Amino acid sequence: MxxxxxxxxxxxxxxxxxxxxxxxxxxxxxMTQSKRILIIDDEDDIRAVVQVSLEEFGGWQTIPAASGIEGLAIARSEVPDAILLDVSMPDFDGYQVFEALQQNARTQAIPVIFLTAKVLPSDRQQFASLQIAGVITKPFDPTLIWQEVGLILGWTT
Structure with a gap:
């Protein structure tokens, strides 16, 4: 407190x-009031940890999605203030979700932050070529991820 x-x-x-x-x-x-963040990750544990951190420490509302397809549908209907998007998912990966978001007028301006364990230089180059807001690498500190999100989006200092 x-x-x-x-x-x-x-x-x-x-x-x-x-x-x-x-x-x-x-x-x-x-800066934090009523911000809604869509968390798209196929791993239940990751979604839950990120959700708790963003809600409890960041004071933001979260909307969880367990797959790329589900997340894309929610993004189109809810139009959140930001999206945390896992890169590696089985049904519809983060790249495919991001591309679909960019092709839709309602979702193309939503800032997207990739969540990923991919840290090779080639991965970094690929991320840099996209119009994403930022990248948070896994594993991350669950008590600090809300600060990383806030800094990337300019919602916290």
């Missing part, structure tokens, strides 16, 4: 019950 300049307090009335209050500076911060 101190990190977010928040407060916790309780108001209690005998016989009526207690009300617990929690405030967080991020709630009123226009």
């Amino acid at each position: 101190q990190k977010h300049e928040g407060q916790i307090w309780v108001e209690s009335c005998l016989g009526e019950g207690s009300t617990f209050y929690v405030t967080d500076r991020a709630e009123g911060d226009s």
